[in-house]
Structures are given as C-alpha cells and as structure tokens.
Amino acid sequence: MSQPHPSGASSSDHHDDALHVHEGSLRSYLTGFVLAAILTIIPFWLVMNQVIDSRAATIAIVLILAVAQIVVHIVYFLHLDTRSEGGWNMLAFIFSTVLVVIVLGASIWVLYHENMNMMPGMMPTTSQPQHSMPMPMSMPMTMTTPSS
Amino acid sequence: MSTDAIASSRRPAPTFYCREEPPVHNGTLLGFWIYLMSDCFIFASLFVANAVLGTQYAGGPTGSQVFDLVGLAWNTALLLVSSVTFGFAMLQIQQGNKRAMLGWLAISGLLAAGFVGLEIHEFVDMIAQGAGPGRSAFLSSFFALVGTHGLHVTFGVIWLVVLMVQLNRYGATPDNIRRLRCLSMFWHFLDLVWVGVFSYVYLVGVLR
Numbered sequence: 598m599s600q601p602h603p604s605g606a607s608s609s610d611h612h613d614d615a616l617h618v619h620e621g622s623l624r625s626y627l628t629g630f631v632l633a634a635i636l637t638i639i640p641f642w643l644v645m646n647q648v649i650d651s652r653a654a655t656i657a658i659v660l661i662l663a664v665a666q667i668v669v670h671i672v673y674f675l676h677l678d679t680r681s682e683g684g685w686n687m688l689a690f691i692f693s694t695v696l697v698v699i700v701l702g703a704s705i706w707v708l709y710h711e712n713m714n715m716m717p718g719m720m721p722t723t724s725q726p727q728h729s730m731p732m733p734m735s736m737p738m739t740m741t742t743p744s745s
Numbered sequence: 746m747s748t749d750a751i752a753s754s755r756r757p758a759p760t761f762y763c764r765e766e767p768p769v770h771n772g773t774l775l776g777f778w779i780y781l782m783s784d785c786f787i788f789a790s791l792f793v794a795n796a797v798l799g800t801q802y803a804g805g806p807t808g809s810q811v812f813d814l815v816g817l818a819w820n821t822a823l824l825l826v827s828s829v830t831f832g833f834a835m836l837q838i839q840q841g842n843k844r845a846m847l848g849w850l851a852i853s854g855l856l857a858a859g860f861v862g863l864e865i866h867e868f869v870d871m872i873a874q875g876a877g878p879g880r881s882a883f884l885s886s887f888f889a890l891v892g893t894h895g896l897h898v899t900f901g902v903i904w905l906v907v908l909m910v911q912l913n914r915y916g917a918t919p920d921n922i923r924r925l926r927c928l929s930m931f932w933h934f935l936d937l938v939w940v941g942v943f944s945y946v947y948l949v950g951v952l953r
Binding site: 621622623626627629630633634637640641644645652655656659660662663666667670671674675682685686689690692693696697700701704705708709712 | 774775778779782783785786789790792793796797814818821822825826828829832833835836930933934936937940941943944945948949951952953
C-alpha cells in the first residue's frame with residue numbers, strides 16, 4: 598500500500614474527467630425497470646389474491662422478493678460498483694448495510710422478546726408487592742446464583 | 746497529507762502515500778452518498794419501530810382494514826417509473842440535449858408529485874376514518890415511517906424544480922451536473938426505501 602507503484606501513472610488515466618461517474622445506459626435502466634416491475638408485481642399478486650394458504654410462507658416470499666428488488670435497484674439504478682469514487686462508495690455501503698442489519702435484527706429480536714415477557718399474563722400477582730421488577734419467565738436459572 | 750509534511754521535515758526521500766489512489770477532484774458525490782447511508786439509519790430505526798409496534802392496534806383498526814392495496818399499487822408504479830425517467834434524464838448529460846433532459850426531469854417530477862398527492866389523499870382518508878397517528882402505536886409508527894418517506898420525496902420534488910430553473914437559466918454547467926447527480930442518487934435511494942415500505946409495512950402489514 599505505502600510503496601509507490603511503478604505503473605501508478607497509467608491507472609490514473611481513467612480519472613482525468615473531474616466528474617467521472619458510472620452513468621449507466623438505456624439498457625441498464627430498462628433492464629432494471631423490467632426486473633423491478635416483475636419483483637413488484639409478484640408480491641402484490643401473492644397478497645391481493647391470497648395465492649398461498651400459509652401466511653408465514655407468503656410473508657417470507659414477500660420479504661425475499663423485497664431484498665431481491667433492493668439489490669436490483671442498487672445495481673441498475675444507483676450503479677453501485679467497486680470502482681465508483683475509488684471504491685469508497687462501496688465501502689460506505691457495506692459498512693452501513695452491516696450496521697442496518699445489526700440495528701434491525703437485534704432491535705426486533707430484543708424488543709420482540711421484551712414484548713413477550715411483559716405480557717399481562719406474565720406479571721406476578723399483586724400479593725407480592727416487594728417484587729417491583731418481575732423476573733421474566735425466560736430468564737435462565739443460572740442468574741440466581743446461590744449466595745455463599 | 747499532513748503526514749507527508751512531517752515525513753519531509755525529517756528526511757526527504759520516502760513517500761508514504763499510495764500513488765494508485767485516484768485523485769479526488771470532487772468529493773461532493775461521495776459526501777452525498779455518505780449522507781444517504783446515514784439516512785438509511787433514520788429509515789432503519791423507523792422500520793424497527795414499525796416492526797415492533799406493528800401489531801399494537803389498541804383495539805383500533807388493523808392493517809388489512811385501513812390499507813388500500815390498489816392505491817398502493819398506483820403509488821409504487823408512479824415512483825418506479827419516475828426513477829426510470831430520471832435515469833433517462835441523466836443519460837441526456839452525455840447527449841448534451843438540454844431540452845430532452847428538462848423534459849424527462851419534468852416527467853419525473855410530475856410522477857413524484859402524483860405520488861405525494863396520492864399519499865396525502867390516503868393519509869387524509871385514514872384520518873377521516875378515525876385511523877390517525879394518535880389512534881394506536883401501530884398507526885403512529887405507520888405515519889412516522891411513511892410520512893418521513895413522503896417528506897423526503899416532497900423535498901426531492903422541490904429540489905428538482907429549483908434545479909430545473911437553474912438548468913434552464915445557466916445550462917448544463919459542471920456545477921449543475923454535479924447537483925443533478927446528487928439528486929439522481931437521492932431519487933433512486935427513495936425508490937429503494939419505498940420497496941421496503943410497500944413490501945414490509947403494507948403487504949406484510951396486511952397479512953399479520
């Protein structure tokens with residue numbers, strides 16, 4: 598990295614233009630449009646006509662198609678590749694994708710279980726007022742270590 | 746660059762920078778991209794709120810009772826087509842055809858304005874039915890997420906109109922083209938977020 602490369606001058610020829618950006622072509626926009634339209638119509642069709650009996654399966658398919666369509670948009674409309682802005686676009690994108698996945702996944706996971714454990718049925722009866730913080734049912738028993 | 750100065754003050758010969766790295770003539774596009782990535786987090790947190798609160802109806806209407814999927818299909822089509830027509834406007838940069846560029850931009854702007862109009866109509870309808878943002882946690886998270894996206898699109902349209910005036914008056918100068926590229930990223934990014942909105946908030950919201 599830190600060593601000056603002998604062939605460095607030749608690679609900078611591609612960057613003479615101050616506004617050199619991957620612009621896309623008519624072909625890429627039309628391909629993206631057709632793919633995005635197909636990936637939009639399928640989930641609408643599935644949900645509006647209730648094609649599949651299983652709701653869980655329908656939700657899973659809708660979400661998978663959404664991810665596929667987001668990839669189509671990134672590739673064909675935003676023209677994200679490893680070369681644009683010297684790779685920094687891709688780096689920033691990967692970084693934020695990782696963070697978004699952590700934020701989305703972990704928050705949904707944590708808050709879902711919190712919701713489950715804060716259900717009214719899970720609350721202790723009012724005959725024990727000293728337990729102001731009820732212990733959730735799913736709390737592992739190892740938490741209550743015997744005091745020696 | 747500062748390390749270069751320090752290094753040269755001690756000994757002259759070695760250079761500790763990468764010659765392969767392309768020179769950054771204009772950091773605006775990268776900066777704008779990083780803004781969009783940070784915008785991802787706003788939407789991600791709003792999506793989380795909707796995911797967690799999406800079934801807290803508080804005895805109020807559920808998703809399948811208030812969502813109009815036909816209207817949603819129209820909205821989705823408007824935004825998708827507007828994304829493509831904006832791409833066509835960007836292609837005119839290479840052709841250098843200002844009239845065609847302005848034409849495609851105007852079409853994109855009208856389609857996005859139609860999207861905002863339909864969304865406002867939907868919101869007004871829902872509030873009139875008693876399904877306003879104050880009704881339940883589900884509706885609060887719905888209005889927060891979809892409203893934030895709608896505000897983004899609205900500001901995008903305002904930006905587009907300003908830029909069209911600039912383009913018309915000063916032509917496709919490098920400054921205007923740079924602004925146009927930023928707006929283009931913004932435009933496609935909002936369409937990308939909408940994919941998540943219509944898939945998760947509406948289609949999954951109807952099912953759960």
